[in-house]
Amino acid sequence: MDDFLPTPITTVDIPSQPQLYPIWLQAGVLSHLGACIRSVCPNSSRWLVVTDETVGSLYGATVVNNLESSGFQADLVTLPCGEASKSLASLETLWQAAQHHGLTRHDGFIALGGGVVGDVTGFAAATYQRGVGFVQVPTTLLAMVDASVGGKVAIHQNRCKNNIGAFYQPHAVVMDSDTLKSLPSRQVAAGWAEIIKTALLETTAIPNDIAQLANLMSDHSLDSTHSRLLDIIARCIAVKQAVVAADPTESTGHRMILNLGHTAAHALETVSGFGLLHGEAVALGLRVACHVGEQLGVWSPQASLQMDTWLQQAKLPCSVSEVLDKEVHFLLADVLKAMQGDKKSNSSGLRWVIPTATSGQTLGAVQIRSDVTQHQIQQALTHIGIG
Ligand SMILES: NC(=O)c1ccc[n+]([C@@H]2O[C@H](COP(=O)([O-])OP(=O)(O)OC[C@H]3O[C@@H](n4cnc5c(N)ncnc54)[C@H](O)[C@@H]3O)[C@@H](O)[C@H]2O)c1
Numbered sequence: 001m002d003d004f005l006p007t008p009i010t011t012v013d014i015p016s017q018p019q020l021y022p023i024w025l026q027a028g029v030l031s032h033l034g035a036c037i038r039s040v041c042p043n044s045s046r047w048l049v050v051t052d053e054t055v056g057s058l059y060g061a062t063v064v065n066n067l068e069s070s071g072f073q074a075d076l077v078t079l080p081c082g083e084a085s086k087s088l089a090s091l092e093t094l095w096q097a098a099q100h101h102g103l104t105r106h107d108g109f110i111a112l113g114g115g116v117v118g119d120v121t122g123f124a125a126a127t128y129q130r131g132v133g134f135v136q137v138p139t140t141l142l143a144m145v146d147a148s149v150g151g152k153v154a155i156h157q158n159r160c161k162n163n164i165g166a167f168y169q170p171h172a173v174v175m176d177s178d179t180l181k182s183l184p185s186r187q188v189a190a191g192w193a194e195i196i197k198t199a200l201l202e203t204t205a206i207p208n209d210i211a212q213l214a215n216l217m218s219d220h221s222l223d224s225t226h227s228r229l230l231d232i233i234a235r236c237i238a239v240k241q242a243v244v245a246a247d248p249t250e251s252t253g254h255r256m257i258l259n260l261g262h263t264a265a266h267a268l269e270t271v272s273g274f275g276l277l278h279g280e281a282v283a284l285g286l287r288v289a290c291h292v293g294e295q296l297g298v299w300s301p302q303a304s305l306q307m308d309t310w311l312q313q314a315k316l317p318c319s320v321s322e323v324l325d326k327e328v329h330f331l332l333a334d335v336l337k338a339m340q341g342d343k344k345s346n347s348s349g350l351r352w353v354i355p356t357a358t359s360g361q362t363l364g365a366v367q368i369r370s371d372v373t374q375h376q377i378q379q380a381l382t383h384i385g386i387g
């Protein structure tokens, strides 16, 4: 039995939650998964490992074997790859598997994969027997820097993104940077979009050489276990953790700042029928938000240029014509309609998270605005090649 317990990089304290949760981030930490889980859920005996076809074939057996060698009973449930798995049908599969394998309230679900697996598994864990154990094992850069931390779990409903969900914090997050070695380049780039979003929110936390790092990584010249990359992942987690701790359930509005770039991004993802990756949509959405900011006079063209450089170095699209999936078409009317359906609209209209950089290059702050006009939105969409 492996009983070596690595040291977590941080412990997340959500004031409204009964438990603190540790986050491990280390190359090779998956070989100590059982010990990590035993330290947070000592009374558990059985875990359902939820994954997708690709991640399951790469890491499923390793994870199950490690849990078994740590004395747990472990069963693997494999969902199809892609956003379509954030569905009611997947939830039913997971609930039934939990019942079939006799999961009790002391046991739980492990999400082994990207944000898709994390979101749907978290919702299954939140709802099965009114809430059981939940451990995130993110294997994409995007899920490491963003999706696995913060406790938002959801499925899509009726082409409406993340429409059914919950706030359910994990009991632990275990990130093995070795898993990034098998991640395809397009998915690596998608992860950088959320890093760049975080850099706009909190420049002091993210080093200003991120463009160089993104470029090295997209050219496969930066090892995914490199300390500079691990440092950036840890800094993104720290920024998100601080925002989430201040407003865990988005009740004061502060947590909304994490949605920078996401007003347009969610609409673009929906209109593309998820042909556009979440991170690619965020890259385009950041450009839209920045352009709106320029029109409102709170964001400077120089700051936009800086961000565009970051996006280009990370090999992210700056306009819809650069989107790799050529089957995807974006009609202005469809995008505008999808935006109105987004959860961030309220009775007084769409609420935009706008980056601010009024004096020179001082990035790192945002405003929430409800006064963005239809004309300004259309101008910003033209900027990314729509309309
Ligand atoms: N809950 C949150 O706070 C939050 C935040 C951001 C994004 N999200 C959600 O996350 C989802 C996107 O997550 P994602 O970008 O991780 O996509 P994903 O989960 O679809 O994973 C991307 C692809 O990479 C493959 N993959 C994953 N890890 C791999 C590895 N190590 N090696 C090889 N292939 C691997 C997967 O099989 C999949 O095909 C969206 O649904 C988005 O809404 C949630």
Ligand SMILES: [Zn+2]
Residues within 6 Å of the ligand: 146, 194, 262, 278, 282
């Ligand atoms: Zn996102």
